[in-house]
Amino acid sequence: MRTPRRPRLLAALLLTPLLAGCFASGGDSGERADGKAGSRLRVALAFPPAERLSPYGADATILSRLGVTEGLTALDGNGAAAPALAASWRREDDRTWLFTLREAAFQDGTDVTPAAVVTALTRATEAEPAPAALTGVTLTAEAEGGSGVRVTTAEPDPVLPLRLSSPSLAILSSKAYAKKDAVDPVGTATGPFELTKVTGTTSADLDRFDDHWGGLARSAGIDARFIADGTARANALRTGQVDLAEAIPVAQAATLDADTRRETATTRTTSLLLNTKSGVFEDASLRAAARAAIDTSALAEGVYEGHADAGAGIYGPAVTWAGSKRVAPVGRAKAGRPDGASITLATYDNRPELPEVAQVLKQQLENAGFTVKLEVREYARLESDALAGKFDAFVGARNSLLDTGDPVSLLGSDFTCDGGYNLALLCDKDVDRAVAEAQAVSDTDERRRAALAAEAVILGTDAVVPLVHQRVVTGVGAKVGGVLLDPYERTLVGTGTRR
Numbered sequence: 001m002r003t004p005r006r007p008r009l010l011a012a013l014l015l016t017p018l019l020a021g022c023f024a025s026g027g028d029s030g031e032r033a034d035g036k037a038g039s040r041l042r043v044a045l046a047f048p049p050a051e052r053l054s055p056y057g058a059d060a061t062i063l064s065r066l067g068v069t070e071g072l073t074a075l076d077g078n079g080a081a082a083p084a085l086a087a088s089w090r091r092e093d094d095r096t097w098l099f100t101l102r103e104a105a106f107q108d109g110t111d112v113t114p115a116a117v118v119t120a121l122t123r124a125t126e127a128e129p130a131p132a133a134l135t136g137v138t139l140t141a142e143a144e145g146g147s148g149v150r151v152t153t154a155e156p157d158p159v160l161p162l163r164l165s166s167p168s169l170a171i172l173s174s175k176a177y178a179k180k181d182a183v184d185p186v187g188t189a190t191g192p193f194e195l196t197k198v199t200g201t202t203s204a205d206l207d208r209f210d211d212h213w214g215g216l217a218r219s220a221g222i223d224a225r226f227i228a229d230g231t232a233r234a235n236a237l238r239t240g241q242v243d244l245a246e247a248i249p250v251a252q253a254a255t256l257d258a259d260t261r262r263e264t265a266t267t268r269t270t271s272l273l274l275n276t277k278s279g280v281f282e283d284a285s286l287r288a289a290a291r292a293a294i295d296t297s298a299l300a301e302g303v304y305e306g307h308a309d310a311g312a313g314i315y316g317p318a319v320t321w322a323g324s325k326r327v328a329p330v331g332r333a334k335a336g337r338p339d340g341a342s343i344t345l346a347t348y349d350n351r352p353e354l355p356e357v358a359q360v361l362k363q364q365l366e367n368a369g370f371t372v373k374l375e376v377r378e379y380a381r382l383e384s385d386a387l388a389g390k391f392d393a394f395v396g397a398r399n400s401l402l403d404t405g406d407p408v409s410l411l412g413s414d415f416t417c418d419g420g421y422n423l424a425l426l427c428d429k430d431v432d433r434a435v436a437e438a439q440a441v442s443d444t445d446e447r448r449r450a451a452l453a454a455e456a457v458i459l460g461t462d463a464v465v466p467l468v469h470q471r472v473v474t475g476v477g478a479k480v481g482g483v484l485l486d487p488y489e490r491t492l493v494g495t496g497t498r499r
């Protein structure tokens with residue numbers, strides 16, 4: 001293990017202001033003005049690790065929100081690709097991009113080299129199931145000289161720099177991939193905080209990584225607790241047991257002091273996904289009947305107590321470009337008669353509003369003539385069954401731009417025949433065609449228009465019923481500063497977060 005390079009650290013500190021608009025950079029960095037090492041942050045997270053903190057699934061955002069992992073790129077405040085481990089990049093041709101790495105280190109003491117990046121990206125392409133960011137994409141990576149990584153895709157991919165910002169494509173050291181069937185992020189990432197210990201699904205310990213390329217974190221470390229119960233998270237903040245608590249239930253928001261609440265408009269939409277492959281909702285007319293039975297305004301104003309907007313589409317109001325250009329759904333079937341058809345409606349309780357949403361939907365669907373059985377579990381115990389189509393209907397909250405920041409990539413992963421997170425099990429040739437057409441568009445504005453055209457085709461199948469667009473409430477201790485809140489929900493703690 002080599003000695004940390006302070007000249008490099010100084011250079012990184014000088015570069016930090018250039019990244020101030022980038023959510024992943026953390027902004028206010030360096031040691032405290034009084035020269036002290038800084039306190040440890042106590043953080044309550046809503047979702048326990050479901051996959052041993054593998055970066056390839058839902059756990060990827062745990063790692064990014066705690067400041068553990070970084071990718072070649074990050075998202076800036078406008079949702080565009082910004083430098084991270086890659087200082088710059090250029091497109092060489094339709095299928096090839098060259099990324100130039102900044103000087104950086106892994107937490108195990110090795111350097112971030114082109115060979116290490118190639119190993120990380122190659123392992124991501126081999127993961128099963130594939131990371132959502134790589135849905136429909138085949139890529140290869142090769143080292144170019146001492147600081148370059150050339151990434152080539154099988155088909156033109158105009159948003160590759162955006163795609164590589166995904167938390168599921170984080171760059172880890174070669175040590176992380178020592179086992180063929182697992183990826184170990186403990187002490188192998190590049191972020192300002194190093195994961196040192198994971199205690200099952202209950203807690204994790206992190207220490208400040210003093211050789212981070214972006215400068216010293218203001219906090220000495222993080223003591224993270226995984227608390228699935230939303231009321232318990234709010235109580236932990238209110239009683240001073242934690243400094244930060246994510247996803248405060250709307251029912252608990254009013255119990256917190258005003259200066260400890262942060263409400264953030266997000267690109268997260270709560271939706272009803274209907275199983276189109278088997279069971280009752282294989283019939284498009286019964287999907288139409290379910291959609292027609294739902295009063296979304298009752299959910300926004302009732303369950304969410306005004307902390308959400310009634311569902312307008314897959315992309316919510318936080319996606320500012322979508323609202324005025326949205327296309328009406330096309331090809332919808334005429335609503336049929338349920339005649340007592342029995343369905344199983346499932347959801348999870350990590351987001352405390354969802355069971356209540358599901359209960360209201362149960363009543364609305366029963367009023368329309370369905371017979372509904374409700375099943376509620378923790379997300380980690382539910383996802384595999386949902387993806388396997390074991391439920392007729394599923395209520396979930398999905399950040400539409402979390403995986404890549406690209407609106408088209410979401411449609412590919414969630415609604416196409418080969419989609420890796422296709423909870424509706426939708427396989428429709430018109431949908432696949434519309435999404436493929438959008439994927440081929442390079443110009444940003446044209447790509448967004450194509451995404452909305454594809455959204456209209458998807459909504460026309462009634463495989464998904466957007467219910468509400470959420471505004472997330474985060475509990476922040478009165479003495480805590482520098483918290484990173486963004487509409488993509490990729491960040492929470494950075495170099496400038498402290499108490």
